């Protein structure tokens with residue numbers, strides 16, 4: 340297969356995985372909002388939806404990183420290009436957020452005596468920060484600003 344076709348396919352896969360790692364995030368906040376003060380059975384349903392969203396975002400994120408690295412190896416952009424380095428830096432930050440902010444907080448949801456309101460507040464805040472970081476990376480990737 341021609342190089343251009345292969346590179347094009349990987350760019351497309353990269354963009355699709357970017358869509359899948361940002362899109363489901365906007366569902367997270369409205370679902371978290373509906374979790375306030377509901378019965379336990381309903382709570383379980385919303386929590387299951389939140390976990391699915393986080394799993395989709397996580398898998399898509401892995402494809403995003405993998406295809407991004409392939410683009411760097413195969414493509415014209417060296418790794419030390421400023422917008423690539425900035426994206427990787429922001430990505431490391433958001434990895435921390437996804438692992439700590441979501442998984443850790445969700446695991447504590449059923450602990451006895453835990454303040455659910457506080458957990459939901461933190462979950463909501465983490466979602467907004469994560470969405471913000473994703474949009475910064477999207478901007479860096481699309482605009483490709485030469486920062487230095």
Ligand code: HEM
Nearest residue numbers: 350354357404407408410411414416426473476477480481
């Ligand atoms: C390890 C992290 C990443 C690496 C190494 C990487 C690498 C790249 C490279 C080299 C290109 C240029 C393709 C080209 O035009 O020739 C690209 C394009 C793109 N990336 Fe990434 N990427 C990464 C993460 C991300 C993330 C986190 C997002 C979204 C939030 C993203 C979204 C995009 C989009 C939308 C394009 C197409 C933009 C365009 O070419 O006009 N990438 N990526």
